[in-house]
Amino acid sequence: MTAALRQNEQTRPTTAVPLVMEARNLVKKYGSVIAMNGADFELRPGEILAVIGDNGAGKSSLIKALSGATIPDSGEIYLDGQPVHFKSPIDARKNGIETVYQDLAVAPAMTIAENLFLGREILRPGPLGKLFRILDKKKMHDEAVRHMQGLQFAIKSMKQPVETLSGGQRQGVAVARSAAFARHVVIMDEPTAALGVREGNMVLDLIRQVRDNGLPVILISHNMPHVFEVADRIHVHRMGKRAALLNPKRISMADTVSVMTGAIKPEDLSAEMLAH
Numbered sequence: 001m002t003a004a005l006r007q008n009e010q011t012r013p014t015t016a017v018p019l020v021m022e023a024r025n026l027v028k029k030y031g032s033v034i035a036m037n038g039a040d041f042e043l044r045p046g047e048i049l050a051v052i053g054d055n056g057a058g059k060s061s062l063i064k065a066l067s068g069a070t071i072p073d074s075g076e077i078y079l080d081g082q083p084v085h086f087k088s089p090i091d092a093r094k095n096g097i098e099t100v101y102q103d104l105a106v107a108p109a110m111t112i113a114e115n116l117f118l119g120r121e122i123l124r125p126g127p128l129g130k131l132f133r134i135l136d137k138k139k140m141h142d143e144a145v146r147h148m149q150g151l152q153f154a155i156k157s158m159k160q161p162v163e164t165l166s167g168g169q170r171q172g173v174a175v176a177r178s179a180a181f182a183r184h185v186v187i188m189d190e191p192t193a194a195l196g197v198r199e200g201n202m203v204l205d206l207i208r209q210v211r212d213n214g215l216p217v218i219l220i221s222h223n224m225p226h227v228f229e230v231a232d233r234i235h236v237h238r239m240g241k242r243a244a245l246l247n248p249k250r251i252s253m254a255d256t257v258s259v260m261t262g263a264i265k266p267e268d269l270s271a272e273m274l275a276h
């Protein structure tokens with residue numbers, strides 16, 4: 001263990017609740033722009049943690065560091081208490097962290113079942129799979145049905161091409177796919193942006209179900225009503241770092257926005273408005 005790492009271990013606060021994911025003092029600079037300026041982050045088991053912040057506050061930079069899309073200049077990331085150094089999103093995926101991006105990566109012409117297993121297809125057992133790489137379509141179909149039922153996601157047939165689905169259902173497929181393969185964390189970047197009210201609510205239900213099935217969710221959103229509807233805690237990012245952790249059951253939406261913009265200082269909030 002290096003001296004710097006030992007130092008970092010010593011300065012980590014001890015929390016009663018074990019953390020699924022944690023980041024300490026992340027720094028990322030792009031030339032003279034400081035995208036992350038000593039950012040901390042904590043995700044607990046079984047929670048929906050909303051990450052909010054003004055444009056340019058550094059939310060994407062934080063999420064990219066947690067999902068392996070960028071490598072921070074300095075700072076530490078821990079998964080289940082162990083330091084991790086993701087070099088790519090594939091690296092993060094191998095560690096059980098799945099990300100649903102805003103720009104919705106589903107393959108429209110393929111069926112729902114095929115989309116769920118895209119890039120992770122199940123092959124037929126024996127030589128048919130090993131030598132001829134023939135897909136086990138029945139197994140993928142059956143697993144897709146079982147998984148969608150587990151999420152209480154109502155879809156008539158897994159054999160439907162995704163292009164026949166509504167925007168909300170497509171987003172639902174992207175969320176379901178991530179939840180199917182994430183062992184630790186699902187990160188959702190603006191999953192309800194561009195959806196109507198009914199469809200947005202459907203995706204919020206799905207996010208809750210993912211949490212209730214045991215996976216913690218990091219939800220990046222500009223949509224305050226949605227944040228307040230589903231978040232267990234709110235991480236407010238401001239000027240490249242975490243400004244506050246808020247308790248959505250005890251603070252108003254207006255005050256939350258004020259913390260985000262800097263109109264209210266976190267130290268001026270009452271203790272119950274803060275999440276612990």
Ligand SMILES: Nc1ncnc2c1ncn2[C@@H]1O[C@H](COP(=O)(O)OP(=O)(O)OP(=O)(O)O)[C@@H](O)[C@H]1O
Pocket residue numbers: 030033034035053054055056057058059060061062
């Ligand atoms: N690849 C990059 N090259 C240069 N500057 C960057 C890069 N990525 C982010 N930045 C800068 O870093 C700062 C933080 O950006 P970031 O995208 O992390 O913020 P954000 O909170 O996600 O913003 P938004 O809500 O607008 O997406 C901004 O000033 C941004 O211009």
